[in-house]
Amino acid sequence: MPQRAISEASKLLKGKLVALGRGQGTRVHVVSPDLCDDILQHLAPTLKQYRNCDIIDISPGPALWSSKFHDYVKPRRHILVEPRKDLYLPFLQPMLDAPDSRYHLADLTGWSIADIWRPKRYLDAGLLPDQKFNAEHGGIDVPNRSLLILANMAMIKKSTGRVQDSHKQILEFIRALQGGTDLHSNGPVRMLMWMRDAVKSPFVPRTVQHRRRLTVLTEMSCDAEEVAGDESRVINREHRLDFDSSLRTMKRMEEQGIRVPPSRLGKIACEVRDASSRLSSKDVEKLSIADDPTNEVLRDWHQEWRELEQAFEIGKFSQIVGGPPGIAKRHARKPSGAKYSPEYERLRSLQHQETFQRKRKLALEDVLREVEKMDAMDLEISQADLDETQRQSKLEELDRRISQYKVFQEKFPSSKLLQCNFISDNRKASEQRPPLLQWDNRSAEPIGVTKDEFYLQQPLALLDFQPKSPRQFQLTPIQWQYLEVITEYLFGAPGHSIVTALNAIAPGAADAIIPQVPALQDPRKGGRRDSEQLRVRVLTLEMLRGIVLAFEEWPFGPSLVELQRGIRMDSRGSHDSD
Numbered sequence: 001m002p003q004r005a006i007s008e009a010s011k012l013l014k015g016k017l018v019a020l021g022r023g024q025g026t027r028v029h030v031v032s033p034d035l036c037d038d039i040l041q042h043l044a045p046t047l048k049q050y051r052n053c054d055i056i057d058i059s060p061g062p063a064l065w066s067s068k069f070h071d072y073v074k075p076r077r078h079i080l081v082e083p084r085k086d087l088y089l090p091f092l093q094p095m096l097d098a099p100d101s102r103y104h105l106a107d108l109t110g111w112s113i114a115d116i117w118r119p120k121r122y123l124d125a126g127l128l129p130d131q132k133f134n135a136e137h138g139g140i141d142v143p144n145r146s147l148l149i150l151a152n153m154a155m156i157k158k159s160t161g162r163v164q165d166s167h168k169q170i171l172e173f174i175r176a177l178q179g180g181t182d183l184h185s186n187g188p189v190r191m192l193m194w195m196r197d198a199v200k201s202p203f204v205p206r207t208v209q210h211r212r213r214l215t216v217l218t219e220m221s222c223d224a225e226e227v228a229g230d231e232s233r234v235i236n237r238e239h240r241l242d243f244d245s246s247l248r249t250m251k252r253m254e255e256q257g258i259r260v261p262p263s264r265l266g267k268i269a270c271e272v273r274d275a276s277s278r279l280s281s282k283d284v285e286k287l288s289i290a291d292d293p294t295n296e297v298l299r300d301w302h303q304e305w306r307e308l309e310q311a312f313e314i315g316k317f318s319q320i321v322g323g324p325p326g327i328a329k330r331h332a333r334k335p336s337g338a339k340y341s342p343e344y345e346r347l348r349s350l351q352h353q354e355t356f357q358r359k360r361k362l363a364l365e366d367v368l369r370e371v372e373k374m375d376a377m378d379l380e381i382s383q384a385d386l387d388e389t390q391r392q393s394k395l396e397e398l399d400r401r402i403s404q405y406k407v408f409q410e411k412f413p414s415s416k417l418l419q420c421n422f423i424s425d426n427r428k429a430s431e432q433r434p435p436l437l438q439w440d441n442r443s444a445e446p447i448g449v450t451k452d453e454f455y456l457q458q459p460l461a462l463l464d465f466q467p468k469s470p471r472q473f474q475l476t477p478i479q480w481q482y483l484e485v486i487t488e489y490l491f492g493a494p495g496h497s498i499v500t501a502l503n504a505i506a507p508g509a510a511d512a513i514i515p516q517v518p519a520l521q522d523p524r525k526g527g528r529r530d531s532e533q534l535r536v537r538v539l540t541l542e543m544l545r546g547i548v549l550a551f552e553e554w555p556f557g558p559s560l561v562e563l564q565r566g567i568r569m570d571s572r573g574s575h576d577s578d
Contacts, residue, residue: 009033010453013062016091017455024087028154028460029061030194032453036068038261039228039447039462045256046466049145050190052076054128056183058116058151059083062091065194069150070095070103076146079127081106081116117172119183134185143469144187149173152194154460166195167202167214170465177221177467178480188222188467197230197449200461206439207237208425208537213491215438217484219541220475222467224438229461231266231448238423239268241430245440246272253444264448305350308343317343367412367420368427371533374401375428379523402530421495425538432526436538473545478560482548485563494537501536502547505566506558513554517546 013031017024030036040047055078060066063080070078080095080103082088095103104127108115115121122128131147153166173191176182183189202214204226218224235242246268253259265273311317320338340348377398381391409417429436451457475483489505490498498520502509510531519525519542520534527543528534539547551557558566 007032007034013064014455017062020087024061024084026155026456027059027061027152028194028196028454028456028458029152030065030453030460031062031455033064033068035228035447035449035453036065038264040068040072042227042258042260042444042447043464045258047073050075050148053145054131054147055079056122056147056149057081058149059153060092060150061088061152063088063095065152066150067095073148075102075148076130077128078103079106079122080104081108083108114172117169117176117182119185132186133183134180141469141471142187143467144184144189147183147186147189149183149189149191150193151191154194154196154458166193166199169193170203171214171217173465174217174221175480178475179477184467188469190467191465192227193463193465194460195463197233197459197461200226200229200463203463203465204439204461205437206235206242208429208437208494209236209422211429211437211494211537213487216487216491216539216541216544218465219438220473220483220544221471222465225442225464225466226439226446227462227464228447228449230450230459231264231269231446235268237426241426242268243272245430245435246445248440249442249445250276256443258444260445260447265445266448269445305347305354308347308350312344312347317341319344364416364420364423367408368424370401370405371420371424372427374398374405374530374533375523375528377401378529381529382523398529402533406532418495421535425535428526429538436526436540473541475545475548479548479552481560482552482563483544485560485567486548486551487544488567489563490536490539494535496536497532498534498536498539499532505563509551509554509557512557513547513550516550516553517543519543519546 010031010033017029017031050073053073053075055070055073055075057063057066057078058081060080060082066078066080080092082092082105085092085105085108092103092105095101096105106122106125106127111121119128119131119133123131123133128147151169153169170193177184177188180188201210202212203218203224205211205215246266250269250272260269262270262273312319318341321341323338323341377394381394381398386394412420430440434441446461449459449461451459454460486505490501493501493504496504498514499510502513514520514531519540520527520531521529523529525542526538526540551563552560
């Protein structure tokens with residue numbers, strides 16, 4: 001994404017933050033008024049319902065985002081929860097002193113970090129007089145639109161533990177949301193959180209590689225959407241899958257009247273926009289589904305390679321040092337004693353890299369096509385209105401293909417097999433309807449950001465956690481505990497098959513659990529008849545809920561306490577090995 005001009009207001013705010021010195025540590029703040037305005041315009045359709053609500057604003061810092069949000073939503077009460085008010089009070093005091101101010105600065109004396117998420121603290125301090133929280137259990141599934149949470153959990157340094165601070169806070173938020181407790185006891189509450197762009201992937205994964213335990217725990221309770229983020233990052237997924245995802249998103253945006261400023265669109269979205277402007281809708285769709293075996297995952301160096309190719313073709317540099325510029329024969333023999341120019345040396349290196357990548361992809365494509373044929377046959381058997389003879393014949397053919405493929409897998413190099421599985425899983429996740437990844441179901445393209453719009457100069461991402469209502473898969477408190485511990489086992493190795501993963505939890509678990517979860521072997525629901533070819537990272541929420549219920553009811557399986565004890569032992573072992 002191109003660099004944006006820095007406004008005078010942004011420079012002024014940065015200067016004030018620089019003057020604070022090291023006291024603010026590694027916190028990162030939004031300093032671009034234009035970015036705030038673009039985001040609020042983007043969120044406008046969903047913010048109308050929050051006019052005159054209460055806002056809990058955690059770590060507002062210099063409060064540029066807070067004040068912009070406040071002016072747009074016009075809340076009934078806006079509580080500033082700032083742990084370092086000694087530093088940021090000069091920014092907050094004018095807001096507090098304004099006529100008819102609705103801002104309230106929370107006195108955090110005696111508060112712990114956990115208290116920030118507990119309504120009792122706010123009630124005791126008289127900060128939320130209009131909210132009626134249930135001390136027991138809310139049990140209310142209708143979203144509470146009279147309350148909204150803003151938070152900035154962005155720090156440059158990683159936490160000393162194994163989990164990011166922002167990850168921990170979101171997990172606590174989700175646990176309370178699932179149980180209808182704390183701030184959710186009057187109905188589930190929406191949260192908009194800033195975090196470091198580098199740590200957003202567990203909540204809004206763009207490939208199955210990043211689909212983790214936190215992903216599915218989040219998806220069980222809310223829809224997480226990336227409102228703004230660094231769109232210059234390369235996605236490790238086939239280009240056609242990203243193009244198709246962006247095409248469907250741009251159609252949704254058009255239907256809903258959502259607009260992203262052209263300068264803030266990501267690269268793939270710009271490709272879709274440009275193709276749509278010069279081609280018919282049918283031709284654009286053909287681009288998204290083209291079966292091109294050379295359609296490789298885009299890499300960081302691809303842009304450089306293409307630019308060098310074009311520069312060489314129009315004569316911007318020569319093939320050899322001191323040689324004439326202009327179009328040269330690509331494979332012309334180098335004269336004796338001559339040296340390739342640095343630009344041409346780099347071009348040759350990238351050409352070799354591209355050729356190797358393309359040949360490797362072509363070699364994998366035959367394997368991928370066989371997997372897709374088996375999936376298509378599996379689906380046909382499940383869907384088609386076949387008589388018993390036809391069904392039995394197709395089942396025998398499918399079993400034969402599966403057996404042959406397993407023999408092939410044993411001989412195939414493990415590194416290539418892992419890559420093949422990764423590509424196959426991404427295709428499977430993308431082609432499901434609806435797609436498996438929440439990213440592919442997004443309502444709009446994110447607002448692209450640059451590091452200059454923040455201080456310290458690190459790009460942040462704004463994630464929107466909207467509670468699902470009604471929740472598709474209800475779980476009791478005990479079942480939620482099962483889900484937390486089972487997903488910790490399963491997603492410890494997300495590339496393993498569900499058979500291997502279940503047996504790692506308890507001997508014989510796969511034989512006991514899989515028959516109790518029909519979705520695992522139902523291709524219409526994302527499953528596979530051969531469970532050994534179904535990997536953990538593509539398990540749907542329906543499958544995971546089924547696994548939880550099956551474990552809870554398994555008479556010979558480990559109890560919840562035994563599962564939790566096993567996780568703690570594994571955790572101690574992994575710390576020791578570090």
